[in-house]
Amino acid sequence: MNSRAPCPGFSVPPAPRGGLVGELALIAAGLVLLSFVIRIHWMADFAVFFILVLSFDLLYGYMGHLSFGHMLYFGAGAYGAALWLVYGNASALLALGVGIAAAAGMAAILGGIVLRTHGASFALINMAFNEIGHFLVQSPLAAYTLGEDGLSCTADPLFGFISLYEDRWAFAFSAAVLLAVFALLRVLTRSPFGLLVRSIRENESRVQFLGYDTFRFKWITFVIASTIAALAGALFTLIQGFVSPRVISPFGNVDVIFAVLIGGAGYLGGALIGAAVFLAIKNFLPVMIPELSRWLEVKLPQWELWLGIVLLVIVFSLRGGIVGTLRARLRKPRAVEAGA
């Protein structure tokens, strides 16, 4: 399906240069700045969403596989951790491990199935599994998950002193995990492995002709992306102390897809910026619009309408998202100089 985009040649852009340490410092500074602007209570949630969006960028932005079922793994991580805390013991680290391991195992099995499809089928078969997962949590496993009511759980402080129920600790810890995930993905996407994954996005059959077993690479990438999503999910459980079927609902995928696109698919920094912009649209518009409409004395539409407009603008005039567009703008003058 995807091969409709005519791209028989390799056109993988060279990986941008730049110090990893510098980037991490920039992200850390950005997070701290953000924490002054908004309530620190929200910061950990934001960091979790950032991690989730980064994991999706690996799958979609770098490998070109659009999935409508990424929340399955976020949800599996979240429920894995919660179930461990309720029915196992109160160790936060073990809960984190169980959540991640459960989702990784699921991704390893399901990856072998879903990766046999491409394009629209891939997007929708993932959605199908996500829908099934959502259903399992809601109904057949309700004896354990308590279904729609959700599951409350408490963990002991991490390493004996980091209580994730305190906003500052939660923010610090999730920010540290976010930086670690970013560093991992940065190294991974710039490695030869990362180049191969990007080549699969451009033209999978070419990569096959070169003698690579593309299925294996796709499978590994799928499992990594799903596992990082599960990490975000398990972290979510530890911070919130509560999970409900909403964490595994397929509708959550839409948020993640849009965040990646707004920022610019295929750029890790773009994913973060997109996630921030998306959260701003999602969290502040519903607050601001009633204010604004009271002030203007007109009835204004809710935030979804504005998001819809943003999406149309991205598709029809801001291809590549914020980062992709900026890059293209910045690169043009340079190209002229080189030509002169």
Added chain:
Amino acid sequence: MLEVARLDAGYGPARVLHDVRLAVRPGEMVFVVGRNGAGKTTLLKTIAGLLPPTAGEIRFEGRLVAGLPPERRARMGFRYVNQEKRVFSRLSVRSNIELAARGAGVSFESAWSRAVALYPKLDEFRELPAGRLSGGQREILLIGRALAGQPRLLLIDEPTEGLAAIVIEDILRILECMRQSVSAIIVEQNLTVVRRLADRIYVMKEGRIVHEIADPRQLAGSEQLECFL
């Protein structure tokens, strides 16, 4: 009649054609030869309007056509016959011709009689789904489709590829029949066919035209043509 100048084209970022120049005179049957991957199919698709050129000009009877969509070029008299022998397989042979007549703005009866005049056997297959035809019959149907209305310029991609010798004879006869009445650019790998029909030959290599053979009748044999590839 058709002039192509400084044409560059390709798929996405991959450039396939470089600085292609060629011309077709009225009534002329021009062949394009070259090895696989030389850009022959890309050239035909670009002229037909299926691929946008990245640079250069395509003029048809003095008019620039490079920006026009394929259907507009078809209405000016362009007809493209694809390499894969892809017919509308779910439609009947009759419906295939019917759509062609519709596109050309002529009556079905006149299009059908032209097609049957080329290949009388077509009448037997009239109501058969086109997907059930053999490779050679599909090629003939495609050419019949292209000849509905009054085409001015035929663009045919490898008409004899993968066909048995006896079917090739049928196709050669059909191509011979339409000579004079229509100009054509034909991509062909079978050099014997090329030598029998060509008024002029262009040789392509790596996306460029590297030779023009103005008088193929001077060639000693297809071996000599082989040397240019």
Added chain:
Amino acid sequence: MIQTVVYGLTIGAILYFFSVGLALTFGTMHIINFAHGMVYTLGVYLFITFLQAFGQSFPAALAASLLAMLPVAWVIERFVIRRLYGESLDYAIIATYGVLLIGTDAIKMVWGTTPYPVNDPIGVAVPLAGMDLPLYRIAIVLSAFALYVALRAFFRRSLVGRVVVAALEDADGVRCLGIDVNRHFSIVFVLGSALAVLGGILYAPISTADPYMGFHILLLAFAVVIVGGMGNLNGTFLAALALGMVMAVTGRYWSQAANAMVFAVMALVILLRPREAH
């Protein structure tokens, strides 16, 4: 048992009405059209409004809302779908999803979020095998079969239909014969939208209208289109009825599992189908 069959066929019939347009857009333009859900929902809300305006006359309101939706569908085709032609799958998904979001929000603004019930326009039940079956459900099933026959004739006999069948296979080939496929695609798009609206209106009396009804049927219709073979019109019909039955049979024993079972069947079909070319 008979009741389950009739319920399954009813759901299948509605799914069929909705999925035809989705399958056609996918087959001709390779676009997964989320905006289809918005057209469906908006059509039903207009119908409810017209129903009040026309003194509860079902046929008048039906005709009026169908007429009113034609220009809406045309605008979506002209300004969103057509600009996506030849684009990659993801951009098409995102743009049409944007349209769905805008439409859903606009519906919420105008009509609010409370579900609207609609009365059964026939209101007669026929006794069958010791049970009372609403005649209205049987009418829905029959109209789906009628639609199937009509569409078959349309695609076989009419010129527009045959152009579309040819374009499903080789759109470039059609264009190279001098036929403007875009014009034909927009006719088919508007037709598909009208059928979705019709399906929504037929379904309204046995369900309720809420702003998210389009989202829910979209997910199920994706399954129909995939199981039916991505743009295969006969396949879409069979898949819609089959998945409707899957929902009814599952729902009879375990009502919460009905949707999940549809997706399980879809996953199974994707797996068992020979590997698709890419």
